[in-house]
Amino acid sequence: xxxxxxxxxxxxxxxxxxxxxxxxxxxxxxxxxxxxxxxxxxxxxxxxxxxxxxxxxxxxxxxxxxxxxxxxxxxxxxxxxxxxxxxxxxxxxxxxx
Numbered sequence: 380x381x382x383x384x385x386x387x388x389x390x391x392x393x394x395x396x397x398x399x400x401x402x403x404x405x406x407x408x409x410x411x412x413x414x415x416x417x418x419x420x421x422x423x424x425x426x427x428x429x430x431x432x433x434x435x436x437x438x439x440x441x442x443x444x445x446x447x448x449x450x451x452x453x454x455x456x457x458x459x460x461x462x463x464x465x466x467x468x469x470x471x472x473x474x475x476x
Contacts, residue, residue: 380413381420392425393467401432407445408463409452422459424448429465 385408392404405428410420426445430438452459 380417382422385420385423388423388425389465396425397467403430403466404428405440405464405466407449407461408465409449409456410457410462411431411458411460416432418462420462422452422456424452425467 389406391405394404396404404425406423406425408420409422410418410422413419413442426448427441428439449461
């Protein structure tokens, strides 16, 4: 189950950074397994991301920012774990892996 605040955060991230452009946005999904082994996506955060529009194989994901954000988020809620990622765009690209 994805909590509504997660969806709102992702839409806000896209509107602030990439709306009206060909840029994409990327972020991390946080959550935990609840009752009956149902995954609850309870939080997310944006990660600075850049890619070359001509060469989609060339991209930059700020892993230092990601590690610092995850450590801060873990202080708030120690049960949350990284459960996935999000990116905007019409399709998943090979470099997303």
